[in-house]
Amino acid sequence: MSATDPTTGTTDPKIWMRRQGRWSAFEILAWLAALTPFFLFPTYLPLANQIAIAALFAISVDLILGYAGIVTLGHAMFFGLGAYFAGIISVYGWGEPITGLLMAGAFAGLIGFIASFLITRVQHLALIMVTLGLGFLTLELANAMSWLTGGTDGLRGMNRWPVFGQFRFDLWGYTSYTYSLIVLFICFLLSRRLVNSSFGLALRGVRENVKRMPAIGSDHKWHLRKIYTISAAIAGLAGALMAQTTNVVTLDALSFQRSADVVVMLILGGTGRLYGAILGAFIFLMARDQLAGVNPQYWYFGIGILLMLVVLFMPKGILGFLSGLVSRRGK
Amino acid sequence: MTGQIAIVLFDGFAFGMLLFLLSVGLSVTLGLMGFINLAHGAFGMLGGYVTILAMRQLGLPFLVALPLAFIAAALVSVVLERTLFRRLYRAGELNQVLFTIGLVFVATAAATFLFGTVQQVVILPSWLRGSVQFAGLNFTTYRIFLIVVALLVTALLVFGLERTRLGAQIRAAVDNQRVAQGLGLNVERVFAITFALGSGLAGLGGALAIDIVGLSPSFAFHFLVYVLIVVSVGGLGSITGSFVGAALLGIGDVAGKYFMPEFGGFFIYLFLVAILLVRPLGLFGKR
Numbered sequence: 044m045s046a047t048d049p050t051t052g053t054t055d056p057k058i059w060m061r062r063q064g065r066w067s068a069f070e071i072l073a074w075l076a077a078l079t080p081f082f083l084f085p086t087y088l089p090l091a092n093q094i095a096i097a098a099l100f101a102i103s104v105d106l107i108l109g110y111a112g113i114v115t116l117g118h119a120m121f122f123g124l125g126a127y128f129a130g131i132i133s134v135y136g137w138g139e140p141i142t143g144l145l146m147a148g149a150f151a152g153l154i155g156f157i158a159s160f161l162i163t164r165v166q167h168l169a170l171i172m173v174t175l176g177l178g179f180l181t182l183e184l185a186n187a188m189s190w191l192t193g194g195t196d197g198l199r200g201m202n203r204w205p206v207f208g209q210f211r212f213d214l215w216g217y218t219s220y221t222y223s224l225i226v227l228f229i230c231f232l233l234s235r236r237l238v239n240s241s242f243g244l245a246l247r248g249v250r251e252n253v254k255r256m257p258a259i260g261s262d263h264k265w266h267l268r269k270i271y272t273i274s275a276a277i278a279g280l281a282g283a284l285m286a287q288t289t290n291v292v293t294l295d296a297l298s299f300q301r302s303a304d305v306v307v308m309l310i311l312g313g314t315g316r317l318y319g320a321i322l323g324a325f326i327f328l329m330a331r332d333q334l335a336g337v338n339p340q341y342w343y344f345g346i347g348i349l350l351m352l353v354v355l356f357m358p359k360g361i362l363g364f365l366s367g368l369v370s371r372r373g374k
Numbered sequence: 375m376t377g378q379i380a381i382v383l384f385d386g387f388a389f390g391m392l393l394f395l396l397s398v399g400l401s402v403t404l405g406l407m408g409f410i411n412l413a414h415g416a417f418g419m420l421g422g423y424v425t426i427l428a429m430r431q432l433g434l435p436f437l438v439a440l441p442l443a444f445i446a447a448a449l450v451s452v453v454l455e456r457t458l459f460r461r462l463y464r465a466g467e468l469n470q471v472l473f474t475i476g477l478v479f480v481a482t483a484a485a486t487f488l489f490g491t492v493q494q495v496v497i498l499p500s501w502l503r504g505s506v507q508f509a510g511l512n513f514t515t516y517r518i519f520l521i522v523v524a525l526l527v528t529a530l531l532v533f534g535l536e537r538t539r540l541g542a543q544i545r546a547a548v549d550n551q552r553v554a555q556g557l558g559l560n561v562e563r564v565f566a567i568t569f570a571l572g573s574g575l576a577g578l579g580g581a582l583a584i585d586i587v588g589l590s591p592s593f594a595f596h597f598l599v600y601v602l603i604v605v606s607v608g609g610l611g612s613i614t615g616s617f618v619g620a621a622l623l624g625i626g627d628v629a630g631k632y633f634m635p636e637f638g639g640f641f642i643y644l645f646l647v648a649i650l651l652v653r654p655l656g657l658f659g660k661r
Binding site: 108114116161164165166167168169171172173175176177179180183184187299303306307310314340341343344346347348349350351353354355358 | 404410458461462465467468469471472473475476477478479480481482483484486487599602603605606610636637639640643644646647650651654655656
């Protein structure tokens with residue numbers, strides 16, 4: 044069978060999908076650039092670690108928001124669950140990072156699976172409100188269970204062991220950033236594989252037209268449940284990374300602010316493209332680092348203006364805007 | 375115990391009436407245009423600061439400052455609606471949410487820049503201070519005033535919607551925008567007027583809220599969540615729904631904080647999620 048149908052010019056779907064999944068030079072460069080903080084900006088390693096964690100969290104939201112069209116204002120719920128799980132097991136005597144990380148991700152994924160049955164029942168405003176409500180519910184619960192979570196004081200007595208028993212988490216952030224970057228890269232590879240698969244295509248179908256998918260025999264609710272569970276697990280991993288690398292877990296991990304920030308990052312970068320999530324996290328945290336030093340209020344003013352401009356003039360985010368410029372020049 | 379319950383019910387209902395004023399406008403505009411305006415609370419904040427300025431700088435009495443708050447919020451909102459929001463009616467809900475959140479960020483930063491982060495207080499006229507004794511219980515005078523104002527507004531709204539020409543136009547546009555437009559109704563104009571009135575009510579609510587919850591730049595964000603709960607639980611485009619939703623939320627919130635302070639808003643959010651799962655369109659929603 045030939046790859047291209049000569050009559051219509053369309054490509055065999057399998058080959059088309061393989062072509063979509065091919066690596067470009069830009070991507071390799073972007074990942075090489077992620078290594079530069081080790082050599083060029085070692086004082087910024089803790090910030091680079093924050094960016095890697097935020098990028099992972101933004102990818103988890105992109106999977107459901109950008110690819111499957113589930114608008115969420117409560118995803119910090121899973122970030123916080125992962126963070127508290129990783130923190131609490133280390134308080135109670137199991138500080139091994141990698142198993143702790145995996146267990147935290149699995150725990151967040153389990154809660155995500157349960158929540159996904161609620162999420163798929165509602166749409167539009169009700170969906171936003173249910174995600175928001177679940178987020179606040181978790182926050183209030185964590186606050187009320189202060190015997191376990193430390194409440195407003197934050198979790199105390201965390202004790203993490205070195206990674207592989209070899210690499211201690213140092214003050215300068217070498218271990219932290221390496222660890223977070225590797226986890227980010229693995230999750231990115233998995234997500235990349237996922238969105239370029241037939242499952243990823245089915246999700247985009249749900250995003251574009253919820254009514255048509257059942258009509259062509261696609262079990263859209265089951266697809267949505269699956270991706271929501273995966274997304275919750277990745278968010279949990281991001282939260283666990285934060286707990287392990289910073290050794291701090293507070294109620295802030297579950298806050299509405301965090302849920303809103305991650306959506307803002309994603310919109311700035313561009314939804315429905317995984318690099319949008321990474322770029323958004325980078326821009327957001329770099330700008331906050333630079334501006335908040337001057338005055339936190341300027342930061343909010345700036346991010347507000349930027350958000351409005353992006354929504355009005357760059358509906359596909361900064362990355363979508365840039366790739367639009369590139370492809371226009373190419374023509 | 376019954377005394378405590380009566381006071382909690384009274385305080386909760388008064389708080390609910392405040393929430394009603396703050397959210398009814400959003401409910402109607404959401405039902406009308408499907409525009410998710412998260413900046414609605416910011417108009418409430420604007421009304422609050424206008425009241426503070428009018429009383430402190432111009433020395434106007436409280437009762438004169440209230441209508442000023444209404445007018446200022448209505449004017450600013452209609453300008454924003456005509457210049458910015460209008461472009462987003464056909465955009466997706468995510469873009470609307472983010473654009474208006476951006477506006478809240480800007481409003482919060484501007485309020486901090488102009489007024490600082492301190493809690494503003496309002497000096498009430500003497501006849502609104504103190505409390506009224508009834509059946510051995512103390513009812514705050516200001517809360518009685520608040521309930522009376524809210525009930526008056528509700529009566530006006532119901533009368534306006536049922537009996538006036540504009541009310542009929544709004545109802546027609548909410549029920550079926552396309553048919554209303556086909557019959558020659560200028561839906562855009564109806565919407566602009568509704569938007570101004572709704573935001574004006576939020577401004578009035580913000581002015582009345584100062585004495586109950588205070589006023590600081592975090593007002594817009596803090597009340598955003600309450601307002602969204604009222605709107606989604608009550609159902610879009612329904613005044614009855616907003617009234618019932620606001621009363622339930624107000625009573626639930628005050629009762630929860632009074633009887634089970636350690637659980638805070640836990641039960642509020644539990645009910646929110648439960649109600650939306652059973653009735654995704656809210657208690658009184660039609661579509």
